[in-house]
Amino acid sequence: MIPEGSLLAAHDLRKTYGSTPALDGASFSVHPGEVVAVMGPSGSGKSTLLHCLAGIITPDSGTITYAGRELSAMSDAERSALRRSDFGFVFQFGQLVPELTCVENVALPLRLSGVRRKAAERTALEWMERLEVDDLGTKRPGEVSGGQGQRVAVARALAASPKVIFADEPTGALDSLNGERVMELLTQAARSANVAVVLVTHEARVAAYSDRDVTVRDGRARDLEHSA
Ligand SMILES: Nc1ncnc2c1ncn2[C@@H]1O[C@H](COP(=O)(O)OP(=O)(O)OP(=O)(O)O)[C@@H](O)[C@H]1O
């Protein structure tokens, strides 16, 4: 049921909002260091799948296993702790904290896990360098471009050494040139750090950066690993 060697696996997820089935028997898995693109039309259940996998929402039924542990067997506090320690997030509009500078934003997950300011900001700057935004350190999110902001958000997602990055339309608000640069840097950085990436996207050119594609239609994920 759980594909061998997978880090995160979902089996037969169902989730209904009122009478709308958002997920209707979705199965999915990702291996350590693997970049999987989740594709499919609007409303098909991609974000719902991502939020279930990340432990942000609870499915009505089905199982999600992360590193050998079932998410549903954890308490809310344990799931929150897991999100902080092992997961990183990038959304369509970076969701940076507007009051903080870019380097403070990237350092934030480290600060929240108890790393001292100087060390956290040093690590933050290393990641910003890799994402080619280290020159924006003292600017606030409102003072940088969309593509730069997304690269800052990617640096923040990577800074706390996650095992999995969940990215929901990370390039959805960018032009194609900026989108490709963000994808290139995100996948490069994730691969070099052996981070798995669950990447929701509409765009075939974004999926070109993945190792594998999974299509969601009407709440069902077609994951070839699960069709055997
Ligand atoms: N919080 C919610 N309350 C009610 N219905 C919801 C909620 N979230 C999602 N849905 C419904 O569940 C279905 C799947 O939504 P979901 O957001 O997962 O789609 P999606 O594939 O991410 O779409 P998009 O590409 O437009 O982002 C849709 O019919 C949507 O209207």
Ligand SMILES: [Mg+2]
């Ligand atoms: Mg969505």
